[in-house]
Structures are given as C-alpha cells and as structure tokens.
Amino acid sequence: MRSIKIGTRNSPLAMWQAREVARNLQNLNYTTDIVPVLATGDKNLTQPLYKLGITGIFTKDLDLALLNNEIDIAVHSLKDIPTELPENIEIIAVLERDYPQDVLVRKKDAQNLELHDLKIATSSLRRRAFWCKEFPDTQFSDIRGNVQTRLNKLEENDFDATMFSLAAIERMGLDVHYEHLPIMISAPAQGVVAICGRSDNAEMKEIFSHINHKPTQICVEIERNFLNTLEGGCTAPIGAFAEINERNEVRFIGRLCSLDGKNCIETDEIFEWNEHENFGKTLAQKVLENGGRELMHQIKSEI
Numbered sequence: 652m653r654s655i656k657i658g659t660r661n662s663p664l665a666m667w668q669a670r671e672v673a674r675n676l677q678n679l680n681y682t683t684d685i686v687p688v689l690a691t692g693d694k695n696l697t698q699p700l701y702k703l704g705i706t707g708i709f710t711k712d713l714d715l716a717l718l719n720n721e722i723d724i725a726v727h728s729l730k731d732i733p734t735e736l737p738e739n740i741e742i743i744a745v746l747e748r749d750y751p752q753d754v755l756v757r758k759k760d761a762q763n764l765e766l767h768d769l770k771i772a773t774s775s776l777r778r779r780a781f782w783c784k785e786f787p788d789t790q791f792s793d794i795r796g797n798v799q800t801r802l803n804k805l806e807e808n809d810f811d812a813t814m815f816s817l818a819a820i821e822r823m824g825l826d827v828h829y830e831h832l833p834i835m836i837s838a839p840a841q842g843v844v845a846i847c848g849r850s851d852n853a854e855m856k857e858i859f860s861h862i863n864h865k866p867t868q869i870c871v872e873i874e875r876n877f878l879n880t881l882e883g884g885c886t887a888p889i890g891a892f893a894e895i896n897e898r899n900e901v902r903f904i905g906r907l908c909s910l911d912g913k914n915c916i917e918t919d920e921i922f923e924w925n926e927h928e929n930f931g932k933t934l935a936q937k938v939l940e941n942g943g944r945e946l947m948h949q950i951k952s953e954i
C-alpha cells in the first residue's frame with residue numbers, strides 16, 4: 652500500500668502527536684508521511700480564542716485538507732476538536748490517555764508566594780473560573796501561544812504563574828517544575844490524541860480500528876457528550892473527567908461554573924457503562940435541571 656499521509660499542525664506538540672500516530676502505524680507495517688499544515692489558530696495570537704468567536708479554529712484548516720484528499724487522516728488534541736464535526740469527517744480513533752491533569756507552573760521569582768497571591772496568566776475560561784472559585788481575588792491576564800511560547804512569556808511578563816495540561820509538558824519533555832492542582836477539573840478529552848478521517852474512507856477506518864484505545868474512547872465520549880449537551884454551541888467554563896475504575900465502572904466528575912467561579916454545579920457519579928446509553932447527555936441534563944440552564948443563560952449574556 653502507498654504511504655499514509657498524516658496531516659497535523661506544525662507546533663512542536665502537534666508534531667509530537669503526529670509522530671506518535673506514525674509510530675502506531677509503523678508497528679502495523681504501514682509507511683507514513685507527515686504533512687504539516689499552518690492552522691489559523693496559530694496565526695492570530697493577539698486575542699483569546701473565545702473572543703474570535705469561532706469553534707474549531709485549530710481544526711478547520713486540517714478539515715479542509717482532509718476533505719480535499721490532501722491528507723488521509725488529521726491528528727489533533729481531542730480537546731481542541733469541536734463536539735460537532737463537519738459533514739464527512741469523524742473521529743476514527745483515539746490513543747490511550749496518559750496525563751489528563753492541569754498543572755501550575757510558576758516563574759522563578761514567584762516560587763515562594765501563596766497560591767491566593769499569585770497573578771495568573773491564562774486565556775482559558777475554565778481555568779480562570781475554577782481558579783476564581785478557590786481564590787476569588789486573583790488578578791488574571793491573557794496568554795496565548797504554544798507551550799514553549801507561554802513559558803517564555805511567563806519569565807518576561809508581570810504575572811507569576813500559568814496553567815498547562817500536564818500531557819503537553821510530558822510530551823515536550825520540558826524540564827519545568829510544576830504543581831498538581833486538585834482544585835481543577837480538566838477540560839473534556841484533555842490529554843487525548845485523536846485521529847480524524849473521512850467518513851467515506853473505509854480503508855482508514857479499518858486500519859485505525861486496530862489502533863483505537865477503547866477505554867479512552869468510552870471516557871472521552873462521555874466527557875464530550877456532557878460538554879455538547881451543556882453548551883449547545885456556546886463556550887463556558889466546563890470541566891469533565893471520566894475514568895474506568897478497578898471494578899470496571901465509570902467514575903465521572905463534571906462541573907459547570909459561572910465565569911467568576913462563584914456559582915458552580917458539580918456532579919460526581921459512579922456507574923456501569925453500556926454502549927446503548929448516552930451517559931454524558933444524561934449527566935448534563937441533570938446539571939441543567941439543577942440550575943445549569945440559568946447558569947448557561949447568564950454565561951452567554953456575559954461573554
């Protein structure tokens with residue numbers, strides 16, 4: 652067979668993810684070509700993403716390349732993929748999740764400050780709101796760019812610390828000191844690499860059915876259905892994390908917060924999974940009925 656063309660953004664983390672998918676394919680004796688594509692999301696670094704008002708800003712250039720048959724598959728961080736996909740594009744596999752958590756990284760001269768005194772740089776609504784829930788008087792500033800850029804900006808600017816996905820730090824092999832943050836709940840599908848293909852490409856679907864990590868897929872489907880049901884197309888501070896425990900049950904933790912973190916609705920449940928039920932949707936509906944609907948209206952009017 653000819654070589655499989657792997658489309659990816661060209662950031663260091665995206666390239667790592669593409670090489671990881673290539674390695675999986677090579678283990679099955681396929682040859683691969685990595686095709687880097689400059690994504691719109693990497694071009695405008697002056698505004699936070701939610702202000703650009705577009706979902707899928709990281710994915711749409713690769714969607715186009717995929718639909719134009721320039722690439723056979725597109726590799727993404729699943730947390731960057733909108734819950735509603737374009738026609739004829741679907742997620743055909745996910746790799747095993749390794750590090751789902753958010754961590755805190757401080758600049759050198761802020762090592763001894765208390766958490767509530769830190770000036771935090773983040774452009775994530777979720778990280779900001781969840782941090783505010785614990786430390787309401789915190790000063791925030793925006794920060795954009797890939798992990799390396801954000802680390803540089805941290806040393807150069809007047810803020811003390813920022814938050815990263817631990818997956819990004821581990822994958823880049825960055826030698827930075829970080830702190831775990833039990834106050835955070837990760838973004839839906841954080842730490843998961845996803846492979847998108849064309850729905851009408853049966854050959855890629857067959858190949859990737861051997862690469863897909865089923866337990867990860869089960870968890871991220873619940874998280875993404877939870878997100879999709881809550882948001883209905885708008886962005887909001889939402890955390891969602893599912894994992895399969897030693898008794899083969901799913902434990903799900905979800906949270907919806909007002910932008911200032913003052914109003915939060917949380918759910919924490921353990922259940923037996925089956926493929927017929929849309930658990931993410933049911934869990935989100937409970938949140939909506941418990942005050943989530945009003946909270947979503949409030950968030951929409953504030954953004």
Ligand SMILES: NCc1[nH]cc(CCC(=O)O)c1CC(=O)O
Nearest residue numbers: 728731815816818819841842843
């Ligand atoms: N927000 C951008 C983004 N999208 C995916 C990752 C890292 C990889 C992942 O968590 O899947 C990051 C960086 C971060 O959140 O710090």
